[in-house]
Amino acid sequence: MGLPDASGDLSSEMEVDAFRRLFPLRFYERHLAESIRPDGRPLGRARDTTIALGAVASADGSALAKIGSTTMLAAVKMEVMTPSMESPDEGCIAIDFHMPPICSPIVRPGRPAEAAPVVSKQLSDTISSSGMINLKELSLVSGKAAWMAYLDIYCLDADGALFDAALLSAVAALFHLQIPAVSLNDDGKIVVSEEDGGKLEKEPVNKEKRKLTLRSIPFSLTCILHKNYILADPTSEEEAIMETLVTVVLDSSSQLISLYKPGGAVLAYTSAVQDCIALTRQRVWELQKILDEANSGMEVD
Amino acid sequence: MEIDRVDGRTENQLRPLACSRNILNRAHGSASWSQGDTKVLAAVYGPKAGVKKNENPEKACVEVIWKPKTGQIGKLEKEYEMIVKRTLQSICILTINPNTTTSVIVQVLNDDGSLLPCAINAACAALIDAGIPLKHLAVAICCCLADSGYVILDPTKLEEQKMKAFAYLVFPNLILSVLPEGSLKVVGEPMEHAIITSVTQGAMSVDDYLHCLDRGRAATAKMSAFLRKTLQPQISSDSSKAG
Amino acid sequence: MAGRRGTNPTTYSPSLKTQKTRSTIFKDDWVRPDGRGFQQCRPAFFRTSAVTAASGSAYAEFGNTKVIVSVFGPRESKKAMMYSDIGRLNCNVSYTTFATPVRAQGSDRKDFSSMLHKALEGAVILETFPKTTVDVFALVLESGGSDLPVVISCASLALADAGILMYDLVTSVSLSCLGKNLVIDPILEEESYQDGSLMITCMPSRYEVTQLTITGEWSTPKINEGMQLCLDACSKLANIMRSCLKEATTTSQE
Numbered sequence: 001m002g003l004p005d006a007s008g009d010l011s012s013e014m015e016v017d018a019f020r021r022l023f024p025l026r027f028y029e030r031h032l033a034e035s036i037r038p039d040g041r042p043l044g045r046a047r048d049t050t051i052a053l054g055a056v057a058s059a060d061g062s063a064l065a066k067i068g069s070t071t072m073l074a075a076v077k078m079e080v081m082t083p084s085m086e087s088p089d090e091g092c093i094a095i096d097f098h099m100p101p102i103c104s105p106i107v108r109p110g111r112p113a114e115a116a117p118v119v120s121k122q123l124s125d126t127i128s129s130s131g132m133i134n135l136k137e138l139s140l141v142s143g144k145a146a147w148m149a150y151l152d153i154y155c156l157d158a159d160g161a162l163f164d165a166a167l168l169s170a171v172a173a174l175f176h177l178q179i180p181a182v183s184l185n186d187d188g189k190i191v192v193s194e195e196d197g198g199k200l201e202k203e204p205v206n207k208e209k210r211k212l213t214l215r216s217i218p219f220s221l222t223c224i225l226h227k228n229y230i231l232a233d234p235t236s237e238e239e240a241i242m243e244t245l246v247t248v249v250l251d252s253s254s255q256l257i258s259l260y261k262p263g264g265a266v267l268a269y270t271s272a273v274q275d276c277i278a279l280t281r282q283r284v285w286e287l288q289k290i291l292d293e294a295n296s297g298m299e300v301d
Numbered sequence: 302m303e304i305d306r307v308d309g310r311t312e313n314q315l316r317p318l319a320c321s322r323n324i325l326n327r328a329h330g331s332a333s334w335s336q337g338d339t340k341v342l343a344a345v346y347g348p349k350a351g352v353k354k355n356e357n358p359e360k361a362c363v364e365v366i367w368k369p370k371t372g373q374i375g376k377l378e379k380e381y382e383m384i385v386k387r388t389l390q391s392i393c394i395l396t397i398n399p400n401t402t403t404s405v406i407v408q409v410l411n412d413d414g415s416l417l418p419c420a421i422n423a424a425c426a427a428l429i430d431a432g433i434p435l436k437h438l439a440v441a442i443c444c445c446l447a448d449s450g451y452v453i454l455d456p457t458k459l460e461e462q463k464m465k466a467f468a469y470l471v472f473p474n475l476i477l478s479v480l481p482e483g484s485l486k487v488v489g490e491p492m493e494h495a496i497i498t499s500v501t502q503g504a505m506s507v508d509d510y511l512h513c514l515d516r517g518r519a520a521t522a523k524m525s526a527f528l529r530k531t532l533q534p535q536i537s538s539d540s541s542k543a544g
Numbered sequence: 545m546a547g548r549r550g551t552n553p554t555t556y557s558p559s560l561k562t563q564k565t566r567s568t569i570f571k572d573d574w575v576r577p578d579g580r581g582f583q584q585c586r587p588a589f590f591r592t593s594a595v596t597a598a599s600g601s602a603y604a605e606f607g608n609t610k611v612i613v614s615v616f617g618p619r620e621s622k623k624a625m626m627y628s629d630i631g632r633l634n635c636n637v638s639y640t641t642f643a644t645p646v647r648a649q650g651s652d653r654k655d656f657s658s659m660l661h662k663a664l665e666g667a668v669i670l671e672t673f674p675k676t677t678v679d680v681f682a683l684v685l686e687s688g689g690s691d692l693p694v695v696i697s698c699a700s701l702a703l704a705d706a707g708i709l710m711y712d713l714v715t716s717v718s719l720s721c722l723g724k725n726l727v728i729d730p731i732l733e734e735e736s737y738q739d740g741s742l743m744i745t746c747m748p749s750r751y752e753v754t755q756l757t758i759t760g761e762w763s764t765p766k767i768n769e770g771m772q773l774c775l776d777a778c779s780k781l782a783n784i785m786r787s788c789l790k791e792a793t794t795t796s797q798e
Contacts, residue, residue, distance in 0.1 A: 056610075056642055056685065056686050057608050057686060057688075058608070058642060058643065058644065058645055058686055058687070059642045062642070069596040069597075071595075073640075073685060075640070075642040077557075077641070077642050077647040078558070079555035079556060079557050079558070079647060080555060080556055080557075080558050081553045081554065081555040081556075082553060084553070092553075096641075098640075098641075100638055100640075100681070100683045101614070101636060101638075101679070101681040102595060102598070102601070102612055102613070102614035102681045102682070102683045103595065103597060103614075104597045105597060105598070105616050105619075108679070109636040109638070109652060109681070110652075114379075114383070117375075117376040117379040117380070118376070118379055118380045118383050120376050121376040121377060121379070121380045122380070124376075125502055129466070129501075129502050129503050129504055130504060131504065148553070148555045150555075150641065150642075150647055152640065152641045152642055154640055154683070154685075156594075156595060156612060156683070157594070157595045157596055157597055158597055159596055159597060180558065180559075182558045189556070189558075190558045191558050191559075192558050192559050236597070244391075246499075251504065254506075254507070255504040255505065255506060256501070256504065256505050256506060256507050256509075256510050257501075257504050258500075258501050258502070259468070259499050259501050259510060260499065260500055260501070261496065261497075261498055261499045261500075262383060262384045262387045262388070262498060262500070263384065263386070263387025263388035263389070263390060263391045263471075263497055263498050264387055264390075264391055264497075265390070265391050267391075267473060267492065267495030267496065267497060268495055268496045268497075268499070269494060269495045270494060270495075270511065270514065273496070273511075273514075274511075277507055
């Protein structure tokens with residue numbers, strides 16, 4: 001198969017699958033020396049990525065993102081809240097990342113995955129750092145009512161690079177978000193305006209604000225550092241064998257939103273950091289294109 | 302460039318450092334670390350027999366429990382636990398005590414900015430106090446980036462909130478001429494120039510980030526000198542504690 | 545900013561509760577909201593191997609009802625479990641927070657979990673995997689009515705995909721009683737003002753029922769009529785599921 005010969009080595013007498021299971025690290029290192037990964041990708045290439053907008057009819061905005069087999073479903077539901085005293089003209093966005101038991105053999109009901117709250121926090125930080133959403137746009141009636149956007153992301157299939165896929169589905173869902181037209185009723189509550197009756201009962205309070213202006217869209221790429229190799233967009237198998245991960249988030253204007261390297265056995269030299277950033281730049285361009293295509297596909301329908 | 306910091310420090314000046322070790326009786330190792338008003342206490346228990354969940358016949362396991370000053374454990378604490386754990390794992394020699402678990406408990410005493418770096422420094426000092434074999438030290442620092450592009454080190458909470466972006470960085474520090482087997486060398490870059498951990502918040506340009514790296518790296522030299530000075534004289538005196 | 549769940553202010557959904565006057569359904573010219581005939585099911589779509597991380601999985605879409613079921617195992621039983629000569633089946637059903645029209649905290653549905661367990665238990669040949677557990681986890685991505693029957697049918701397809709031995713595929717169909725009308729495969733709106741419901745889970749090739757649930761007030765002839773409608777629908781559903789499985793094997797062989 002794809003293995004170079006090693007004379008006198010146990011591996012020459014072993015089946016490839018058995019070798020892969022018994023000596024996963026050596027299996028990978030032999031591939032890396034040939035600048036190829038077991039799934040046939042070059043080291044710096046991400047897996048095939050697709051986005052489908054509007055996957056959930058019951059939500060105000062939704063998107064399904066797939067990177068290889070890693071699948072994320074994100075949906076935004078808009079609810080109304082009373083804004084806080086400190087910021088009466090601002091709405092709020094609450095982001096939560098879920099790993100239900102269907103997504104991976106390591107998650108069981110009642111025993112949530114350790115990764116879920118960490119990814120959740122990373123997503124909130126990234127989206128607030130990037131400043132992609134102007135919270136003022138979520139205001140309805142100053143001091144009285146504002147939108148609370150609940151953005152929930154579900155991992156449907158976990159196969160590595162969870163944060164990348166989660167962020168991609170989250171920004172796509174916000175991109176797809178259509179804010180319902182609402183009006184203030186007599187009880188001082190915000191209700192959805194009914195448009196099917198021909199005439200509106202009340203003037204909607206958010207006539208112009210039906211779509212969010214996304215100032216800059218953050219995209220991310222996770223890389224594995226192993227020895228001198230950099231592997232972009234790892235699968236879960238790769239993540240389990242080589243543990244040092246670096247996640248770089250850049251926005252459309254090439255600002256660095258986050259450089260996240262939580263420890264790991266391999267140290268990141270400045271040259272490696274720069275290589276990761278360069279790979280991410282290329283990826284941002286790819287993802288931007290995929291998102292645009294998903295959006296234009298929607299308009300045709 | 303002149304800048305005004307509330308406490309009158311220069312941009313590169315750190316707050317007064319304080320470290321005391323062996324402060325808890327029952328723990329196998331403990332240390333407190335403070336940077337100005339930010340103070341963290343760390344305790345190390347172990348290596349002890351591995352728990353079922355963390356069992357690994359080839360490697361030792363490090364677990365971190367983060368105790369906030371007040372209130373419940375939320376996502377932030379979970380994230381910090383994960384970062385501290387992975388950072389400590391990278392400096393411990395995990396193959397020496399396979400199938401064991403070392404618990405590190407991080408208790409926040411006061412948070413006045415740069416909390417995570419302070420906690421990592423405390424945890425590292427506590428590991429040394431417990432006599433856990435380490436590859437090298439980990440020294441953590443927070444670099445803050447202001448709108449006008451200048452960088453200040455070791456910010457207080459107020460400064461952290463005012464600034465547009467900040468980066469928590471952890472650098473390795475060792476005094477060894479021979480690197481341990483298996484570690485890689487990059488031509489032209491000493492090991493001290495690599496980063497163990499990086500966590501950033503807020504948008505910045507890539508050049509600004511690299512600038513932060515340089516400034517942080519320079520400051521950690523001073524911090525590690527302080528750490529070594531504080532910990533060295535005591536190491537010979539209480540070897541009895543290792544058991 | 546994007547704060548923790550605990551610190552969030554209380555919120556409410558602005559969508560109106562459109563309370564259709566129930567009396568309309570008693571009129572003779574009442575038509576179902578989606579224009580189907582009373583005895584017509586929604587178009588069913590199935591796909592196997594939707595989740596690569598699982599031993600077997602299936603995705604089902606009936607109108608707006610969208611469900612994913614993953615099967616893990618047979619794998620080691622929980623430590624606390626006693627020794628057992630036969631295998632165990634462990635089922636769990638949960639909903640996403642955005643599954644229902646008004647946002648809910650995504651939660652386990654303990655009642656559905658045990659119903660799913662009971663529905664499948666009789667069909668799975670538990671003797672083939674002694675001492676171990678097969679986990680069947682379902683996630684309702686979007687709730688559009690008749691959720692449980694869809695979950696059950698989808699779960700049996702996922703079990704088949706995982707190669708777990710069964711006596712037959714399990715299919716399930718429900719039916720709502722609205723006034724004097726019996727409507728099959730009801731949507732959420734119809735379920736919300738039903739007088740009674742009937743759900744049958746069966747193994748169509750063996751013509752055996754594994755579960756029958758009836759709620760509300762029913763007369764015996766009505767029950768007979770309803771059961772026959774459901775059983776017919778079940779066998780049609782089984783054909784669709786079988787062709788989905790066949791398709792999956794032929795494409796994988798290519």
